[in-house]
Amino acid sequence: MKRPKLKKASKRMTCHKRYKIQKKVREHHRKLRKEAKKRGHKKPRKDPGVPNSAPFKEALLREAELRKERLEELKQQQKLDRQKELEKKRKLETNPDIKPSNVEPMEKEFGLCKTENKAKSGKQNSKKLYCQELKKVIEASDVVLEVLDARDPLGCRCPQVEEAIVQSGQKKLVLILNKSDLVPKENLESWLNYLKKELSTVVFRASTKPKDKGKITKRVKAKKNAAPFRSEVCFGKEGLWKLLGGFQETCSKAIRVGVIGFPNVGKSSIINSLKQGQMCNVGVSMGLTRSTQVVPLDKQITIIDSPSFIVSPLNSSSALALRSPASIEVVKPMEAASAILSQADARQVVLKYTVPGYRNSLEFFTMLAQRRGMHQKGGIPNVEGAAKLLWSEWTGASLAYYCHPPASWTPPPYFNESVVVDMKSGFNLEELEKNNAQSIRAIKGPHLANSILFQSSGLTNGIIEEKDIHEELPKRKERKQEEREDDKDSDQEIVDEEVDENSSGMFAAEETGEALSEETTAGEQSTRSFILDKIIEEDDAYDFSTDYV
Numbered sequence: 001m002k003r004p005k006l007k008k009a010s011k012r013m014t015c016h017k018r019y020k021i022q023k024k025v026r027e028h029h030r031k032l033r034k035e036a037k038k039r040g041h042k043k044p045r046k047d048p049g050v051p052n053s054a055p056f057k058e059a060l061l062r063e064a065e066l067r068k069e070r071l072e073e074l075k076q077q078q079k080l081d082r083q084k085e086l087e088k089k090r091k092l093e094t095n096p097d098i099k100p101s102n103v104e105p106m107e108k109e110f111g112l113c114k115t116e117n118k119a120k121s122g123k124q125n126s127k128k129l130y131c132q133e134l135k136k137v138i139e140a141s142d143v144v145l146e147v148l149d150a151r152d153p154l155g156c157r158c159p160q161v162e163e164a165i166v167q168s169g170q171k172k173l174v175l176i177l178n179k180s181d182l183v184p185k186e187n188l189e190s191w192l193n194y195l196k197k198e199l200s201t202v203v204f205r206a207s208t209k210p211k212d213k214g215k216i217t218k219r220v221k222a223k224k225n226a227a228p229f230r231s232e233v234c235f236g237k238e239g240l241w242k243l244l245g246g247f248q249e250t251c252s253k254a255i256r257v258g259v260i261g262f263p264n265v266g267k268s269s270i271i272n273s274l275k276q277g278q279m280c281n282v283g284v285s286m287g288l289t290r291s292t293q294v295v296p297l298d299k300q301i302t303i304i305d306s307p308s309f310i311v312s313p314l315n316s317s318s319a320l321a322l323r324s325p326a327s328i329e330v331v332k333p334m335e336a337a338s339a340i341l342s343q344a345d346a347r348q349v350v351l352k353y354t355v356p357g358y359r360n361s362l363e364f365f366t367m368l369a370q371r372r373g374m375h376q377k378g379g380i381p382n383v384e385g386a387a388k389l390l391w392s393e394w395t396g397a398s399l400a401y402y403c404h405p406p407a408s409w410t411p412p413p414y415f416n417e418s419v420v421v422d423m424k425s426g427f428n429l430e431e432l433e434k435n436n437a438q439s440i441r442a443i444k445g446p447h448l449a450n451s452i453l454f455q456s457s458g459l460t461n462g463i464i465e466e467k468d469i470h471e472e473l474p475k476r477k478e479r480k481q482e483e484r485e486d487d488k489d490s491d492q493e494i495v496d497e498e499v500d501e502n503s504s505g506m507f508a509a510e511e512t513g514e515a516l517s518e519e520t521t522a523g524e525q526s527t528r529s530f531i532l533d534k535i536i537e538e539d540d541a542y543d544f545s546t547d548y549v
Helices: 015-039 057-094 100-110 114-121 126-140 159-168 185-195 218-222 237-251 267-275 317-323 333-343 346-353 361-372 383-395 417-424 429-442 466-519 522-541 544-548
Strands: 143-149 172-178 200-203 255-260 293-296 301-305
Touching (some): 126 466, 143 159, 143 267, 159 172, 172 185, 172 237, 185 429, 237 267, 237 301, 237 429, 255 267, 267 301, 317 333, 317 383, 333 361, 333 383, 346 361, 361 383
Parallel strands (some): 143 172, 143 255, 255 301
């Protein structure tokens, strides 16, 4: 009953009722305990882990981590396959006129059939397949879009691939400055002025969350005029559409556009942004695209997604850490992250990660682990975890850093004046400049003080020919064998040194014994024998059973 003067009803009850409730609760708990006892329910034992005394502990832990990563990748791939199937079903439901076999004849025409690739992948190396796919994309396309990360445009250019495109003839190469919202506007303008001297350059910012036409969220229904999320906004799309459309009109035929670039520069994201839907797989992990995919933009323009370039092992350590998809597995995390950290401005890194000044990379990772609360057992800072965190941030699409363009423009040897003019012909460059200026004004980039200055290592060399990969594998084997032989030699040297020391000690003892035996008199020998007899008698008389009491 609610009392008139109080807002809430009273929770009071009679003692009889309260005791009755408590009794019922006790009986219920007793019943549960009995059932658990009958079932024999036991608490799950905690995994004790690998003991410190176990041999090869580090190798076992590394294998377990790699197995876990493989399982996660497999789950992610299965999830992406399920999403693809659902999208196909949704498209068929929304547009029943579209047949699912429309893309297959196009793939067969370009020689990019996936079934053949899957059959070959079991026999051949994945790197060789990447080379084959890349060559097919370059041969099949009329215009090639080389996607560059605006934070390090020079480091995202591959001279070997560009030379192959120039030598193939009658193909246009266009540079796409993606992730342009992660660099200051002044730096973006200076890079645009530097690159457009050589090739047609488009300022772009791909949307990481493409719209799904078959799904309309409640938020959009409720607020139609609400501003979209930052990740949904795309800049430079209109400029690229007009550039490709104008080139198609000058050719007066249907054109094919190939998209190439290093891992994690945003090739698939650009295609999704142009198509306004999730047509290609995108994700945080590097090297998700493993085979070519044909996507028709309209009746006249077809775009081809390709796997990433293969980075040559002859590059610098920072280039391998940033551009190679397997760098965190092949190279140790500490080495990869230290190589990146050595090229960055130390003062700006300290301000960005809010850590005190550091003398070396190990000290920085220790302070970063303490700052982020990354600890191992016993409160020890997880240095490797901090190194992996820094590597993932620098290869991802969230950290703002920038590089200065070279002071003077020097064209590469495969680019002369006639090639530059030929590459720019057929494009409306005046309209492209206007669209780039509009995109730069619309993009909200970070302030110069909030981004980190990075020293670029220059052009990144890649591998196109399959024979170069053949040579690479035995070299690694030879290096491993040499390392093993060196280890064996060093171990043998240590054993030999120990044997020499022991033998020298024995010889010294024998020599000293001989000298003493010569020098000692008969009297000294008799006293020694007397002392030894006494010690033996005492040992015989000693009761050893007292030791165990």
